[in-house]
Amino acid sequence: MEFPVSAESIAALVQGAAELEATAVGLRPHRLPTWARARGDAQLKLAESQPAGVRIAFTTTAPRVTLTALATRFGYAGVPPRAPGVFDAVVDGSVVASASLGSAVVVTLDMSTGRTTTTQAEPEALTFDLGPDDGTARRVDLWLPHTESVELVALAADAPLRPAPAAERTWLHHGSSISQGSNAATPTGTWASIAARAAGVDLVNLGFGGSALLDPFVARVMRDTPADLVSVGVGINIVNGDVMRRRAFTPAVHGFLDTIRDGHPDAPLLLVTPILCPIHEETPGPGAFDVAALAEGVTRFRATGDPAEVAAGKLTLQVVRTELARVVRDRRDANLHLVDGLSLYGPADAAEHPLPDALHPDAATHRLIGDRFGAAVFAPGAPFGG
Known part of the structure; x- marks a missing residue:
């Protein structure tokens, strides 16, 4: 039986973000609030939208969890592109699985002209194996990529997901x-x-x-x-x-x-x-x-x-x-x-x-x-x- 998670519930699971922007696709984590983003330049806006340190944190007995997301990648014309961003699944402190989205919206800046080109992409689903279900709830942290912007579209698992407790500090x-x-x-x-x-x-x-x-x-x-x-x-x-x-x-x-x-x-x-x-x-x-x-x-x-x-x-x-x-x-x-x-x-x-x-x-x-x-x-x- 699959347990889908609503957008509101996904928001309750996100840690390390200042706010979540509702887009036409899903929820985009930001590391600066709206008022601060408005005071920065394009470079800062690009960097803060890449969710370094942001994770979806929950406890569950589920052996699998599926995250649907859309990434936006930025690059420069003539400069070798970075490798696709990585999502890490961490169970009780250990990395158990990693995955990348196969495609993404790609924004390319031509530094000689100042013009940008943008390709389009559709959200994709990534399924993470968390290990067999032994009936014991485990803490799971899905760490989002630190090098690309991400819109969170959907989350589903084989068992209910509950917000993980915060650390002491x-x-x-x-x-x-x-x-x-x-x-x-x-x-x-x-x-x-x-x-x-x-x-x-x-x-x-x-x-x-x-x-x-x-x-x-x-x-x-x-x-x-x-x-x-x-x-x-x-x-x-x-x-x-x-x-x-x-x-x-x-x-x-x-x-x-x-x-x-x-x-x-x-x-x-x-x-x-x-x-x-x-x-x-x-x-x-x-x-x-x-x-x-x-x-x-x-x-x-x-x-x-x-x-x-x-x-x-x-x-x-x-x-x-x-x-x-x-x-x-x-x-x-x-x-x-x-x-x-x-x-x-x-x-x-x-x-x-x-x-x-x-x-x-x-x-x-x-x-x-x-x-x-x-x-x-x-x-x-x-x-x-x-």
Whole structure:
């Protein structure tokens, strides 16, 4: 006997999203509320609609569950497309099945003309084997793709589904595409998901590709989002976007943290400095695609700034780390802690774990970063140790 789940009931099962938009097809999870999306640019709107860290969480005795969904994938003309997004089924903490939609709406931007083309697709059903029914209710988390937007159309199972309980603690994190999970193979394989699952906390992932820019409205969202643990990773997008100078950067970090503290005055708060990125350690932005690599079918980035301009206030990752350490020192906040990104991925790791596109870690390196973050931050006596 099949137990279909209504759209309203699907909404009750979703965790890690700010809101669900009702579309003509189904429900689209968003990681920022409507008012905040209205204040962002196209890049941020694209990134926040990709449901990194969002999952459908329930308990059931069902041996199978079927999710019908429609994905929207974004790419650039002339740039190799990303692999299709992955849905992970996790039963009582273990990944038991993964699947991708065979087709999707594809939006392609031609950077030379600014024009986009869009293909069409229909929703598809994905069935996940959860293991035999032994009469015992199990917790199931269906992790949604971190690299493509998804509309949830229908959900059905062989037994009733009930909302899964929340964890004792919620971790709210904001960062760049690395926090969103760029180049990780699966949604449970992003470094933030790895650390959260190992620690047994609920993750709210506000990692936005290209968009960790100290936007005041993102700080307000974080201020108003219930959380027990809060962290902010900042630096790489500021540098590779070339959007600030040192004079503006440091006060902007203070302002961002001030707003978060308005809503979370005593929560453990981490300021995470950038991991190693050799192209931007001593060279400012802006960053750009490596055109020669693209001609060979390889996606790679490069820094185009002039190191001589650092003296005049241009930012590099080395400058950013120095300024972030100064922010933590000057604030004299006993619950504010600095996490050195180089301790998560640093010069000693570059030979064995090179960044394949010169900017983002690969799947194995996400695992390395997630494990190290968990050991440093969630261990007994550490800032998130409980």
